[in-house]
Amino acid sequence: MLLGQDHITEEGEFVINMGPQHPATHGVLHLKIGLDGETIKKIEPHLGYIHRSIEKMCEQLSYRQFIFTTSRMDYLSAHINNQACVLAVEKALQVEATPRAKAIRVLMAELTRLASHQLWWACMGLDLGAVTPFFYAFREREAINTIIEETCGTRLTQNYMVPGGVMMDIHPNFQKRVKEVLKQIKEKAHEYDELLTGNVIFQQRLKGVGYLSKEDAVSYGCSGPTARASGVSCDVRKLFPYDGYEQLKFDEILNTEGDSWARYLVRLGEMKQSISIIEQLIDNIPEGDFQAKTKNVIKLPKGDFYQRVETARGELGVYIVSDGGATPYRCKFRSPNFSNLSAIPKMAEGAKIGDLVAIMATVDLVIPDIDR
Amino acid sequence: MSASTIIFYILSAIIVGGGLLAVTARKIFRAAVFLLFSLIGIAGLYFYMNYEFLGAVQIVVYVGGIIVLIIFSILLTAESGSDMKKPALSRILFSALATIFACALTLWLIKQHTFHVNESTIIEPSVRNIGRQMLSTTEHGYILPFEVVSILLLAAMIGCIVIAIKIKPKT
Amino acid sequence: MVITGVCLLAFLVVLCFFLGYMERKVAAFMEIRLGPNRVGPKGSMQIVADTVKLLFKEGLTPDGADKFLFNLAPFIVVITSMLVVAPIAYARDFQLWDINIGVLYVSSISSMAVIGILMAGWSSSNKYSLIGAMRSGAQIVSYELSIGLSLISIVILSGSLQLSEIIESQANGWWIFKGHIPVIISFVIFIIASTAEINRAPFDLTEAEQELTGGFHTEYAGMKFAMFLLSEYINLFVVSAIAATIFLGGWMPFHIGGLDAFNHIMDYIPSSIWFFGKTFLIIFIIMWFRWTFPRLRIDQLLNLEWKYLLPISMVNILLVTAMAIMGWHF
Amino acid sequence: MTNEELKYSITELLPVATYDESGEFLNIIIPSDELIPLMKELRSKKEFDFDYLFCLTCIDWKDHLMMVYHLLSKVHKHCIVVKAKITDIQNPKIESVNCIWKTAELNEDEVYDLFGIRFLNHPNLRRLFLEEDWKGFPLRKNYVDENMIKL
Structure with a gap:
């Protein structure tokens, strides 16, 4: 990569490599930055440091197995990734999950989203030099992870979804624990505002930084909070509802400012929406089976199937091309981070190095999702 | 030789050595650092003579101000890390001659002047006296207005630079 | 000696x-x-x-580094911060070097520390270090002005540059109480500017690990790195001690005019405890900043100095001068 | 527009296009050299207004390569899948759509890296994930990894 053709070779330009080992990239992302003083002129992402070729692996795995590779993509919304695969398989088989399974899936997905946004908030402060918020956010995130662990057995790569439902029923304590955590989050919400949201320095660091216009957001294929902060309505849960999202009351948080502060506010708003979704469901989990009957060896009919879901970072698409066999002929994951990353050079044009860190923090990239 | 004399010679060695190294150093950044040592040595000499105010001003103005500016501008130049070219022989010769001439002139002037110890009016070099002297309107006075004029000139200079500076056209 | x-x-x-x-x-x-x-x-x-x-730990020196300057820089940083400690009065009649230009001496020596940082950043031959060094140059040179001006306000009031005399002038009350609002303003400016001067958060742009992976000391390891750490803490102490001396009366106990009994009890507390108590209070405040504030951006940092702190402290100097001439302070 | 209307309008534009409606979306299969004119129409015409390219990938069907473009209109909320057939397997190339949707730049880099399709008029075509000197294109069906350890 470094040997190949270089776009940042202009005479007199100061080139620095941010990453592959850099604290602000949250993983092994490598950005080659052309600088003029501290002002950014060009950014060129270089990827592949943790490329595992998940798409190639999926071609060898059965339809029950390939779901679990996706937990390792966007590991912060592992549940939602699994859900996308499961839904794609269900769509192809024309099987529907049981009502109980759907409710559990949505609950788990929203808990994951909440935990993921907590982590984003924690790292957001850390990236801008405020260390303390990290610990406050992790206090709640750990509680959520503990709940998920109780039911799924793992904290991060849950692998809980199977075609037709979920792998096992929820833990008896689940409802009680979730209510406790929600209560805790609501009680501590003011701490979040005091620590970061209300801080003048913090606001000044984000306002007007990393502007992305609505047209650019669409053209770069941005999705999730990144695009919604630019005024693009793109919540898959609203536009193409799945697993019973159509019956739930929640708002799509939109903001038209398009800067980092807007992205920050959108994510904060989404946390509140997730809480409201969980509250609507937690006492109304339907009784019944948690898994619909499916065949042991799943074979999909010939054709291609596309399923999208809303992960914590945007629209995840699973594109399965089947030739009628027991493994996918071709499996493509349209990852939200990959598209959001491509918009970063645009957002960071003319910004400072410190701004780039703020932009990356608000876009909230998860590198394994880019380097699938 | 008393301890005091030894300290004097150490300081002098720092000043002279720093100066020599500053002009002979191949790297421009190193030259600036050696110049810094030389200037600190001079400040040390002032402290040694109990002219603390002068010493502190020397450090504030030369070390904290001018050297930092020099280093800062060196950082902004592109090739601060590479060795400079060896200067032409004629330039070395001429600068050597100029140095020897200046040295000789200074020594000659010092030789000419007879230093007599003035024991009757010892002016205490306290800040209070310096301040009084600055504002005095008698002989050797009017120092503050003089300094103000120089600040004015500096401001004018900066203004000229600001006006003359080219703003890169945005592409 | x-x-x-x-x-x-x-x-x-x-x-x-x-x-x-x-x-x-x-x-x-x-x-x-x-x-x-x-x-x-x-x-x-x-x-x-x-x-x-x-x-x-092994003290690595990078291959491309200017070895002489790379190894010299930590010493310069440590020596300058240690030199500043000399004129501080730790307790009643306990001062190592009561230089008659104490305040000027402190501000002059502390202005040398930036050279060590510039040297470290440049000689590492690392681009992140170089950016860190450039930032620190711009930052320290500008914030020195505010520090100087806020110190001068007390020099005007007490009429002396000597630290011992400044402390004596506060025998009947600390300057922060005697000097009304202008002195409180200069105290606040001093705390802000000196936090910037010693490169602590929220002004730690020179190291900014999330942006510059450590800034000017990215390449340092082992004992050489420890020296930067050492000088950071000495600087923290010095700055707080100077603030305590100039604004909070140094080792002077807390007195309230007219309440003799109370003042007597205050006098029983040893003067060193007064000094260290005040110093550590300010140290705690500066640490408090670090663990609650996000970092500023470089242009915001310079704006804060040139657009806000410097004009305010200049006007403040006029106020203090007027107050000193008219004798409005206690 | 409904799928029927889309089909009608596109047939007017490009008579050679064939259709496949078995799946969720309307699939249009076109030869690779017709791609850019059609895409430009799909993007710019007010009644199509496909402004959101949400998935760009490729499928290796052994005898030909198929570029797949999933398009969505944020205004009209209709979806379409454009499939461009590349028959030249040895030296596959196709026009880049980067001039229409900017998201294509990195996505096409990825396809170039993993399938070896050369995109013409691409601003910065490079191997995105693998090293420059990597031999072969991993997502092709005939790719054999010599270093792979069989389990």
Whole structure:
């Protein structure tokens, strides 16, 4: 990569490599930055440091197995990734999950989203030099992870979804624990505002930084909070509802400012929406089976199937091309981070190095999702 | 030789050595650092003579101000890390001659002047006296207005630079 | 003289150990966690363990570095911060060097520290270090102005540059109480500007690990890195001690005019406790900044100085001068 | 527009296009050299207004390569899948759509890296994940990894 053709070779330009080992990239992302003083002129992402070729692996795995590779993509919304695969398989088989399974899936997905946004908030402060918020956010995130662990057995790569439902029923304590955590989050919400949201320095660091216009957001294929902060309505849960999202009351948080502060506010708003979704469901989990009957060896009919879901970072698409066999002929994951990353050079044009860190923090990239 | 004399010679060695190294150093950044040592040595000499105010001003103005500016501008130049070219022989010769001439002139002037110890009016070099002297309107006075004029000139200079500076056209 | 000097250096090292421990505990307190609690009672030996670790680490020098300057820089930084300690009065009649231009001496020597940082950043031959060095140059040179102006306001009021005389002038009340609002303004400006001067958060742009991966000391390891750390803590102490001396009366006890009984009780508290109490209060405030504020951006940092602090302190100087001439202070 | 209307309008534009409606979306299969004119129409015409390219990938069907473009209109909320057939397997190339949707730049880099399709008029075509000197294109069906350890 470094040997190949270089776009940042202009005479007199100061080139620095941010990453592959850099604290602000949250993983092994490598950005080659052309600088003029501290002002950014060009950014060129270089990827592949943790490329595992998940798409190639999926071609060898059965339809029950390939779901679990996706937990390792966007590991912060592992549940939602699994859900996308499961839904794609269900769509192809024309099987529907049981009502109980759907409710559990949505609950788990929203808990994951909440935990993921907590982590984003924690790292957001850390990236801008405020260390303390990290610990406050992790206090709640750990509680959520503990709940998920109780039911799924793992904290991060849950692998809980199977075609037709979920792998096992929820833990008896689940409802009680979730209510406790929600209560805790609501009680501590003011701490979040005091620590970061209300801080003048913090606001000044984000306002007007990393502007992305609505047209650019669409053209770069941005999705999730990144695009919604630019005024693009793109919540898959609203536009193409799945697993019973159509019956739930929640708002799509939109903001038209398009800067980092807007992205920050959108994510904060989404946390509140997730809480409201969980509250609507937690006492109304339907009784019944948690898994619909499916065949042991799943074979999909010939054709291609596309399923999208809303992960914590945007629209995840699973594109399965089947030739009628027991493994996918071709499996493509349209990852939200990959598209959001491509918009970063645009957002960071003319910004400072410190701004780039703020932009990356608000876009909230998860590198394994880019380097699938 | 008393301890005091030894300290004097150490300081002098720092000043002279720093100066020599500053002009002979191949790297421009190193030259600036050696110049810094030389200037600190001079400040040390002032402290040694109990002219603390002068010493502190020397450090504030030369070390904290001018050297930092020099280093800062060196950082902004592109090739601060590479060795400079060896200067032409004629330039070395001429600068050597100029140095020897200046040295000789200074020594000659010092030789000419007879230093007599003035024991009757010892002016205490306290800040209070310096301040009084600055504002005095008698002989050797009017120092503050003089300094103000120089600040004015500096401001004018900066203004000229600001006006003359080219703003890169945005592409 | 030599013996007291050596004692002072030993004291400084112990002090830095304590400050390191204090920083960890303050951070832990702010971050709802425990902090060091394994090595020694309540984790108090943690910093010793860290020092031993740093001592045994290999002090790498990068290949492309200018070796001479790279190795010189930490010494310059440490020496300058140690030089500033000399004129501080620790207690009644306990001052190592009562130089008659104390305030000027402090501000002049502390302006030298930036050269060590510039040297370290440049000689590492690392682009991140170089950016860090450039930032620190711009930052320290500009914030020195505000520090100087806020110190001058007290010099005007007390009519002396000598630290001992400034303390004496506060026998009937600390300047922060005697000097009304203008002195409070210059005290606040002094705290802000000196936090910037010693490169602590929210002004730690020179190291900014999330942006520059450590800034000017990216390439330093082992003992050379420890020296930067040492100088950071000495600077923290010096700045707080100067603020305590100039604005809060140094070792002067807290007195209220007219309440003789109260004043007598205050006098029984040893003067060194007064001095260290005030100093550590300010140290705690500066640590508090670090663990609650996000970092500024470089242009915001310079704007803060040139657009706000400097004009305010200039106007403030006029106010203080007027107050001194008219005798409006107590 | 409904799928029927889309089909009608596109047939007017490009008579050679064939259709496949078995799946969720309307699939249009076109030869690779017709791609850019059609895409430009799909993007710019007010009644199509496909402004959101949400998935760009490729499928290796052994005898030919198929570029797949999933398009969505944020205004009209209709979806379409454009499939461009590349028959030249040895030296596959196709026009880049980067001039229409900017998201294509990195996505096409990825396809170039993993399938070896050369995109013409691409601003910065490079191997995105693998090293420059990597041999072969991993997502092709005939790709054999010599270093792979069989389990």
